[in-house]
Amino acid sequence: DAKTTQPPSMDCAEGRAANLPCNHSTISGNEYVYWYRQIHSQGPQYIIHGLKNNETNEMASLIITEDRKSSTLILPHATLRDTAVYYCIVRGNTGNQFYFGTGTSLTVIP
């Protein structure tokens, strides 16, 4: 599974868009990009995933660059409840575990 690089922490003003970057320069053709978040020691929560096209759901949007070497998770209108650690994970469907790494700690500021 490809490794990912994320900034350790970010701040975002409440109501503004939060843009969380992730680098995955060694991603291979059959590997998906997954995003999870963990709110203060709760179980990780699935947010979104994608292969090559941009994706959007009720929680967030995922923008994957054309070369697939990086992606950005966008929370369009961040709220205080979005304060969490966000994990970017790259893996293929034949893998057995998620390597969560240390993620990005997002703090939404009132």
Next chain:
Amino acid sequence: DADVTQTPRNRITKTGKRIMLECSQTKGHDRMYWYRQDPGLGLRLIYYSFDVKDINKGEISDGYSVSRQAQAKFSLSLESAIPNQTALYFCATKDRGGTDTQYFGPGTRLTVL
């Protein structure tokens, strides 16, 4: 009701004691996983199971054992707990087909004194 539940939610025990953590799911998923998380670190896989009676070691299985007697239940045992097994433990489930989305339980905070 939560789809993935874990019991107990918190447990304090002493070195050398046997401890069992339980995970139950109502999602009907075939695959179940046990992870541990240490402060400031990501999750690490302990064991996983693709079906009843199927057991596979993960990254850090030493000192742990598991049992999958039913599709909906996956239990993790510490035969003789030691202090460095103090951690947050998460169970997760995944459907056999489709993408690789895993669904996590709320976690069990275990302290070994």
